[in-house]
Amino acid sequence: MGRVRALLGTTAVRLSALYLVLFAICAVALVFYVTALSDRMLREETQRSVAGELRAISTVYRGAGVAGLVRVIDRRSRRPGANLYIIAAPAGDIIAGNVAAIQPGVIDAEGWTTVPFKYQRFGDANEGEHFALAQIIFLPNGMRLLVGRDIGEPEQIRGLVRQALVLALAIMFVGAVAIWYFVGRRALKRIDHLSEASKKIMAGDLSQRLPMGGSGDEFDRLSLSLNSMLDRIGKLNEGLRQVSDNIAHDLKTPLTRLRNRAEAALVGKHDEGGYRKTLEEMIAESDQLIGTFNALLMISRVEAGSMVAEMSEVDLSRLACDATELYEPLAEEAGVLLTHEIAAGVKVKGNRELLAQSLSNLIDNAIKYVDGGDPATIVVKVTGGPGGVELSVSDNGPGIPESRREDVVKRFVRLDASRTKPGTGLGLSLVDAVAHLHSGWLELSATEAHNSAMPGLTATIHLPGGA
């Protein structure tokens, strides 16, 4: 019972049933239409032949009177497959003809009988009733003449049509079942395969992929999009795992330092000034840690795209001018020349805060790592065109070897192995994430590729143009 219900619950069965019902309705309607049509044609044919015969008999009657009429009727009655003939007295008693009995009242009205009537021929009393249509005319002497035709034939045709209908319905039912079996059940099987694979994936095996039939049909397309979704999930998952590894590694170290400092202060003998110094160092260390946490959270949120809501028109030229101006004193103090080539009025659709922070990170990095350039120079550039907008920060420092450029974008990756410069190793990761959030990308290239000693680094944020 449960199995049947499950079967009835499947889409394939429902579709087949719906198909069957619709086609049955159509077939029945068609059959009835055809039957009605043929019925009408047969009646018309009957009427035409009866009317013709009646005309001929009337002519005989006009020439030869009642005796001639009886004669012609007798003759015609004996032909094989003859029509029905009755000559009746004014009172309705049958005088001549080939009919033994007739439904009472039929002969009392002149003209065409509206419905088929019952009659009995001579000699076939045991064969049951026959139906006929007839035309009746009243002769001038009060006698009645009936000429009719048996309509047993049309009834037979109707029976044939009914048989055909039953046969057609049977074939349709078989067809529906076959369609369900071959098409529906196959589709059902594939859906079952999909659910099987999904279950495995849900159980934790993210490397599983949904099966493909190879025909490129709807199911393959579904599998394809689900598979690419899984790829994306896998990548995010991988990113998450990488981040947790990095957190474990890069946050444990400062936490350990923090703890050690506290412990050392606790066991050591210090005056108030000593304690205060330790506490201040610990606060600085905590702030650094918090900064790292915030940057990580920020990157995750930007990567998850949850900040898309606050997109508005941003004047990139203005933003770059402001950022340059913010860093200019710092650069000067570091002995770096910070200049800009900013095209006016370049606008993009984006998040001002994130773009400003990205540019700050790039300028900050450049100031930190430019040393070696002579004179150390940083150029902030904004160019805009219909093809896209570019926001770049170039320096003439040692640059980044081409092989490492992809790495530095990753979280916590710092080329400065000794880690003497302050920083979290997250700056470029954020810039990269922000560029992607804005449907753009971050490009790292050499400022002067031919200068092998000091190629410099140019970080360019490419953004789609036109706000």
Add this chain to the structure above:
Amino acid sequence: MPPMLDTARCVAERQACEPRDKPGKTAHMKILIIEDDLETAAYLSKAFREAGITVDHASDGDSGYFLASENSYGVLVVDRMLPKRDGLSIISSLRAKGDDTPALILSALGQVDDRVTGLRAGGDDYLTKPYAFSELLARVEILGRRKGGRDTETVYRVGDLELDRLSHEVRRAGQPIPLQPREYRLLEYLMKNAGQVVTRTMLLEHVWDYHFDPQTNVIDVHVSRLRAKIEKDFGEPLLRTIRGAGYMMKAEG
């Protein structure tokens, strides 16, 4: 917010170690802290009291709203996520009744959007956890004094330094000091809040409209440039650095 506790303790010690030299400035201020984490609330209350500020505390949204409606406070410090009633709804309900007590929202949600929603709900300032107590104190003090408002004054004076907000001219002892537009805005903000600690983040927010922490302390360089211009040839220092907190404009005596 249990993860914040350690930081909170650190900041408490920092506060205890660095008493501010602001005699009587905010002694009359009374604030309401609506914070469900009792440990944070206790530490905040203690730290504010040490800074001379009277503190009431509510530990859930309903009682916080009740206290804020019944009493008059200088500033409300409202945690964003509270039991019974969320912090933003408290502020917007108060605003709807015409109560414009300055409100500072404390939140673990610190992204740009969160801050914007907080300010739209009627908050006057937004601080992301974890924060340094010195930052919170500086902001509360400035919010508390804002009621009097210096926005209507056309000339700010600190000692013999004058800033004319109409002509954008800065003079010290009658001598004009030419400033870049940004330096002018920096000085204007510092002088508007003369006698109050202004933190680096506050300067970034109000002078540059940046709501993130640049990795390097760019603000210090700007301030020292400004300081050089307004103090170089003049005797009395007016722009002080407050260790572990920020800056303050203040005339001697």
